[in-house]
């Protein structure tokens with residue numbers, strides 16, 4: 102049992118601030134001791150379950166799996182919260198908050214008058230609450246209380262930890278009467294300290310400094326669609342991720358089985374944010390970029406704005422529907438088929454009737470085909486029977502079951518039926534639709550000749566993210582070829598990997614146990630795995646969801662949602678029939694004509710006006726000078742942008758270099774200066790696509806392996822990227838190459854330039870051989 106200090110420490114004669122710091126250190130030490138104790142307990146419980154799993158009877162295998170998963174999850178959570186386990190303390194009305202008191206006696210609601218707030222909740226052996234999870238209702242006041250609306254809070258304190266050590270305290274006294282009584286600890290402010298830290302290429306959590314307007318959105322009810330609009334750097338991504346963690350806490354049971362899907366624009370973005378939820382102790386969220394929403398397909402970026410716009414139009418759903426219907430063909434004339442040497446006739450009328458019946462089942466194409474085939478095989482078998490009986494003079498009665506089999510296995514019949522109703526995969530359907538002009542014109546008569554031409558491409562072209570909704574649409578209408586096939590394969594591979602890890606651990610436990618009985622452990626991980634597999638696989642909800650296109654999620658979070666085309670929205674709505682969404686984005690940052698122009702128009706086809714719009718108004722990323730320049734450029738170009746208030750001044754205004762000659766040569770000169778200015782932080786060079794290779798070559802020439810590109814780039818401290826790939830990311834220093842070319846590349850749209858300018862947390866340098874957009878220089 103940990104001995105947590107629960108009542109006032111004895112006053113000492115030491116300097117008052119010091120004493121209080123020591124008290125906090127003592128309390129925090131005790132919390133970490135409790136954390137260690139719980140980790141040990143869980144490790145022991147897990148080992149015990151695994152030992153039973155390896156040698157016990159088969160009967161309770163799945164129950165034991167469930168226990169093992171539960172213990173593993175909890176252990177993973179306990180391990181994830183090591184850093185900044187506790188970060189806050191609230192002293193409430195009635196609490197004694199003198200310099201030397203740490204009062205945690207229970208008050209009426211069972212929570213201490215002094216509450217410690219942390220990443221998870223902890224209790225001691227007697228179920229007294231030592232630490233309150235930041236998501237619990239009792240922690241709300243830590244984020245919400247102000248001097249005007251104290252919510253019973255006398256003092257809010259931030260505990261700033263280095264490792265397990267309390268380095269300093271930051272007090273926020275809300276009850277003025279306290280000012281005379283207590284020593285107030287003040288530093289630069291926890292928020293500012295967090296914001297001025299150097300960037301690491303990975304987003305971190307903001308759990309200790311969530312601001313009131315963000316907290317309100319994070320804790321909004323789960324039902325329905327919540328849209329969070331906010332300018333660059335207002336914390337939309339941070340809010341979206343913390344909201345996912347909050348909902349998983351608040352609706353644990355429901356979301357544990359249904360799961361939460363988090364969708365972002367690109368691989369680079371998903372890598373940038375992937376550590377946030379695990380650091381909040383949440384590992385079960387399915388994360389997917391727009392290109393990965395169809396299991397088994399990893400689609401790349403759609404480079405042509407026109408193609409993306411055409412494919413993103415809702416009318417493409419009709420086109421796919423027609424393409425499927427066109428696979429259910431009628432005969433132009435009656436057709437002769439030979440079965441076991443007998444000539445039979447498949448009539449146009451028969452085929453039409455069978456087709457109508459199959460369609461009326463309402464089943465998807467591949468499944469309804471069974472009805473179509475069954476009807477025609479039966480009718481052909483009847484014909485065959487009649488002919489055989491006739492030719493034998495009516496004396497011989499043929500066995501219908503044999504005849505059906507003869508018809509079914511006839512090559513001729515197979516070809517004839519396939520010509521009318523061929524089973525097809527979504528990939529094949531979409532690939533043929535986009536590569537065969539006849540198919541495309543027949544399925545998509547709404548397209549102009551020019552648009553049809555823009556869509557046509559080779560049959561083996563790689564998938565792009567705007568193909569994904571078409572594939573999804575096709576999959577929906579086609580159904581599975583073999584309902585148990587593809588999905589099962591993907592799941593089996595994931596499961597085998599997981600099982601092998603488990604089995605290896607299990608072998609260790611078994612070896613230890615057998616050794617206790619003086620026997621050799623003669624079992625291998627593979628043997629245990631084979632043994633377990635006989636019981637059938639078991640999957641976590643996230644694993645099942647990831648490999649199942651038809652999975653119905655309990656909640657979907659969409660980041661950079663302004664980028665979504667109507668077809669992408671349609672796909673996502675299908676993933677969550679309950680329509681429980683958190684949608685975050687900034688209309689002004691939209692890349693192109695495919696993107697959303699207003700939240701109402703984006704959502705109307707799916708939820709009407711039934712969504713709740715929230716706005717974030719403070720910019721935490723970009724210093725004032727850069728934020729103002731970006732907003733000016735956008736406004737002069739006629740773009741409506743929200744102009745959030747930046748929380749800090751920067752050291753530099755944007756620097757513009759008017760380059761004589763080549764921008765790439767100018768970059769060779771400028772980049773070392775900028776990397777130096779980043780002071781060990783992250784530098785990004787954002788360039789138009791056709792300059793990217795040359796820019797990358799210069800960066801590599803200067804900095805070699807320190808340079809990263811694309812989705813792997815966030816690991817490196819110098820990143821060369823397009824504006825689109827930089828969406829959602831941030832860097833200490835940004836060098837922006839040829840701004841006018843960025844606008845031209847986006848078909849005249851300003852969104853990408855606006856995004857590029859607002860990625861910098863410290864410094865922005867613009868290199869322009871061409872003209873400089875109006876407003877950039879004031």
Ligand SMILES: Nc1ncnc2c1ncn2[C@@H]1O[C@H](COP(=O)(O)OP(=O)(O)OP(=O)(O)O)[C@@H](O)[C@H]1O
Pocket residue numbers: 292295296305306307310311312315331332333334335336337338339340687690721722828829830831859
């Ligand atoms: N309350 C906060 N405390 C500390 N840091 C914060 C807070 N809110 C936001 N930030 C930081 O501000 C930066 C911008 O946040 P975020 O990326 O979520 O903004 P965004 O609105 O999604 O930006 P954009 O739309 O431009 O991509 C991040 O580094 C984030 O950690």
